[in-house]
Amino acid sequence: MLSEKQIQQALHASRVVPLAVATPHGPLGLEQLAAAASRVNPALGSGDLGVRRPIALDHATWKKLEQLANTATQTTSQRVTPSQVAAAIIEQYVAALSPQDKAQE
C-alpha cells in the first residue's frame, strides 16, 4: 500500500486533506463523502456559491486583472481567474473599511 506522500507525489497533488467520514459506502455514505469534499473544494458541489452579480469594467481594468491573475497562477500554482482577483480585491477593500466608512455607504 502506497503511503499518503507517495500517492500525493504520483498525483502531483498540491494538497491533502483528511475527510472525516466514517463510512463512505453506499449511496448515503457517498453523499456524505461528497459533502465533505465540497467543503474542502466548494466547486465540487452545490455548496455556498456566494452572491453572484455582473459588474461592468472598462477594458483596461479587465486587462490588468488578467495580468494579475496570470501572475497569481504562476506564483501560487493554483489556477486563478480575473474574476477571482476582482472578487478578492473588492472583498479586501470592503473588509478594510472603517465602521464610519461603511455607515457612509
Place this chain on the structure above:
Amino acid sequence: MDDLLVNPQEIFRSHLPVGALLLVIFVPSRDQDGQLIDQEYWVDEGLTTLGTLFRGATAYPRGRGVWRDDARGGTLLREEPIIVFSYVAAADLTTNALAQLYRTLSRMGREANQGEIGVVIDGKYYGITNYIEE
C-alpha cells in the same frame, strides 16, 4: 467453527483480488467560470480510466443541487456533479496506475477549465491544480 476459516476466493473460485480501498473522482458540471462542460464525456473518461486500471468503476449521479441566480432574474441554475468511484485492491494502487490516473485528471482539469480536480483515496482528499501539457 472451521467453516469460518475457509477462503471465500476458494469457495467462489475467484482468482482476482477484491478491492477494498475506495477511490472517488468528482466530475463537475460547470467550469470555473460557470459555463457548462461536456460532463458525460468526462464521466466516460473517468469510468474508462478507473475500469482499465482497477478492473471496474461506477458512476453515481448525486441528488440534484440548485441555486438561485438573482442576477439573472432568479433563474435556477442546476449543479449536478457526478461521482465516479472504484473499489481498488491495495496491490493495484501503484505509482504507475496513479500516474495514468493523473494524466486523465490533468486533461480534465485543463480542457474543462477547472481550478482544482479532487480525488479521494481511502478517506483523504487530494487536490490537483498542476496540469500537464500534452
